[in-house]
Amino acid sequence: MNWIVRGESGAIAGYVQSTVEESGETNVAYVFCPAVRGQGIATAAVRRMLDIVVSEYQATVLFIVAETGNLPSLMLAERLGFTAAPPEVAARRQAGPNDVVLWLRVPFRAEA
């Protein structure tokens, strides 16, 4: 599932994406325009999406696969409570040699 995120003006700010597998394991991704970064918009949008996939689509474990050098993405994930997945869990996800696999297990409480 993909959601387009708009800013207050109505202009497209970016998109957020969730792939919910039958097991409940869910891959999460997000891309925002450079012009809107650094304001917390992406964090708020991803938090809202997580609430929706958990409450309406039975997501049980959320994953973010990010490049080790992608600090903005890693910081966003950390703000939402994601932590490094154990190696045996990470090995099951599609990740490259330069990726880190983060996870967040439900129930979680996304901080407001």
Ligand SMILES: CC(C)(COP(=O)(O)OP(=O)(O)OC[C@H]1O[C@@H](n2cnc3c(N)ncnc32)[C@H](O)[C@@H]1OP(=O)(O)O)[C@@H](O)C(=O)NCCC(=O)NCCS
């Ligand atoms: C990853 C990505 C979405 C992060 O965007 P971002 O702008 O850093 O995220 P946010 O909009 O949540 O903004 C966070 C920043 O706003 C600040 N901020 C201000 N108000 C905030 C609020 N109310 N809540 C959270 N953060 C807030 C934070 O302190 C943070 O600043 P910092 O970067 O100096 O630490 C963006 O860099 C991007 O699109 N990258 C390209 C695509 C990509 O890499 N996607 C991820 C693939 S895994």
